[in-house]
Amino acid sequence: MNLSQKHCVPCEGGTPPLPEDKENELHTHVPTWIILRDEAHKLRKLFSFKNFKESIQFVNQLAEIAEQEGHHPDIYIFYNKVQIDLFTHAVGGLSENDFIMAAKIDEIQ
Numbered sequence: 001m002n003l004s005q006k007h008c009v010p011c012e013g014g015t016p017p018l019p020e021d022k023e024n025e026l027h028t029h030v031p032t033w034i035i036l037r038d039e040a041h042k043l044r045k046l047f048s049f050k051n052f053k054e055s056i057q058f059v060n061q062l063a064e065i066a067e068q069e070g071h072h073p074d075i076y077i078f079y080n081k082v083q084i085d086l087f088t089h090a091v092g093g094l095s096e097n098d099f100i101m102a103a104k105i106d107e108i109q
Contacts (some may be wrong), residue, residue, distance in 0.1 A: 003029045003103035006096075008069040017041060017093025026099040033086075033102050041085040041094045043102050047109055050079045058082055061108045069104070071097045 003026070018026070020037070027035055036042045049055045055077055062084070066072045074085040086102055088095040 004107050006100050007080050008071040008097040008100050010070065011088050011090040011095055013099065015091050015095070017088070017091045018095060026096065030099055030102040030106060031037055032106070035045065035094075040087055042085050043094065043098050044083065044085050045102070045105075047082045047084070049082070052079050055080055055082050062105055066101070067103050067109070069097070069101060071101050072100060073105075094103050 016038075020041075023035055023041065027033070030043070033043045035046045036044055047055075047058060049058060059075055059077060059082060062073070062075070071088075076083040076085075084105060086098040087093060088097055
């Protein structure tokens with residue numbers, strides 16, 4: 001299964017987040033991302049670039065994908081580093097959409 005070829009589907013409140021075994025299975029497709037298992041489970045990755053301009057170019061590409069997929073990550077910019085956090089607000093944790101977005105983001109980096 002190539003997650004980057006899939007598309008995000010709308011999530012509704014009341015849908016449960018993925019169980020940990022399904023998170024672990026999907027994580028094998030995006031192993032450079034970290035799964036945070038705090039209050040709400042999240043995916044996180046830190047990207048490094050040569051300078052601020054490259055960081056912003058990456059964020060702009062990411063924004064296009066997020067708009068196309070209707071799934072928007074939390075983005076933190078630190079000069080030449082960009083931290084991305086993915087989780088599905090509507091379910092209060094991780095959904096397959098988060099892993100799909102992680103795979104799509106990895107393709108532009």
